[in-house]
Amino acid sequence: MTAAVPLRSIDPITSSAAVRVPFLDLRVTDNDERIEMLEALARVLHHGHILNGPEVAELEAAMAARCGQRYGIGVGSGTDALIIALRALGIGRGHEVIMPALSFVATANAVALVGAKPVFCDIGKDLNINPALIERLITPATKAIMPVHWAGRICDMPIINQIAEGHHLPVIEDASQAFGSSRGGNPAGSFGHIACFSMNPMKTLNALGEAGMIVTDNAALKERCERLRYHGMADKEYCVELSGNHRLDTLQAAFVLVRLKRHNENMRKRRELAHFYNKSLAGTVVCLGEDMNERMAYYTYTIATELRDDLKTHLERDGIESKIHHAVLMPHQQIYQTNTPGKWPCAERMMKRVLCLPLHEKMTMEQAGFVVDSVKRFHAHTSAFK
Ligand SMILES: *Cc1c(COP(=O)(O)O)cnc(C)c1O
Secondary structure, three states: OOOOOOOOOOOOOOOOOOOOEOOOOOOOOOHHHHHHHHHHHHHHHHHOOOOOOHHHHHHHHHHHHHOOOOEEEEEOOHHHHHHHHHHHOOOOOOOEEEEEOOOOOHHHHHHHHOOOEEEEEOEOOOOOEOHHHOHHHOOOOEEEEOOEOHHHOOOOHHHHHHHHHHOOOOEEEEOOOOOOOEEOOEEOOOOOOEEEEEOOOOOOOOOOOOOEEEEEOOHHHHHHHHHHHEOOEOOOOOEOOOOOEOEOOHHHHHHHHHHHHOHHHHHHHHHHHHHHHHHHHEOOEEEOOOOOOEEOOOOOEEEEOOOHHHHHHHHHHOOEOOEOOOOOOHHHOHHHOOOOOOOOHHHHHHOOOEEEEOOOOOOOHHHHHHHHHHHHHHHHHHHHOO
């Protein structure tokens, strides 16, 4: 049996001795946050609306408002959000959806799962879909453009929306990594006809499990999403189209609401760490930070360097966890058999160089300083041998 954990816990962040800077730390170590989580649980236990409880509607309204959209539709995960958004737009067999070659494979899988074909577009140096390459991929079968705000960095949406409008195509934002990010003062989720968020524990706004959200301004789309979220039921009795169960748990909604209250403060901490990295690493490695008109939520902090694999090993020896997002591009996954090397030259080049450094709310400045020192030591050592 494991030892009892006190409800009030103030144990410090203790990572395993070998890991001095973990990539993420999903424990709830802040005592106030822990109490608020337990109170949220107690509220749900008390009101007993375990399914479709008031917390779901509250979170839907709160997230939609933050995105400048009228409606929120809570669902079971970010993947569910994408699948339901696609289906609500009538996308299925025989259709194509244009997306970047670089994303978590869920983006392509959602499209394939509704029976449509993901069409992969190369990315730019910002790691987002390159808008200049979209138009040549549009065919009569194209039914939507699905940009992904990679690492929390917002795509060039004015241009993407202009292309979409020119071809009468809807835009579905995969904003899974970008809750809280904004560009030109406009938040992630405010640009497309419909936008999808994941609140899985790794994301910048997160649950204690799986959770997702769709936001839109369109009442008809909202209604269809609500229907598709639960067995295509038009009301409690009549099933009018085929679907499964993709509902958001009341309990997870309650936990996300607790975290939403803390989101601005968490974003401030993430951005402070990111700015410290930007300043300290400039000239040592390429930092894929934000432009002047952006406020990034920094889902991850990404650097690029020719010596990526050696740097990763070096950091590991210093007890610093880092990650490659993602070594395998979506079109190179075996299920997408569009494996032509050289077709996504920028994505292929960048994926050999990118590395995500640890960055999360629980990280201290001291830990960030330790990461910077390690990167600099590596750089000094390797440039001495050039
Ligand atoms: C996390 C993520 C998803 C999937 O979200 P889940 O909640 O894990 O299903 C989809 N797209 C992107 C870009 C993501 O980062």
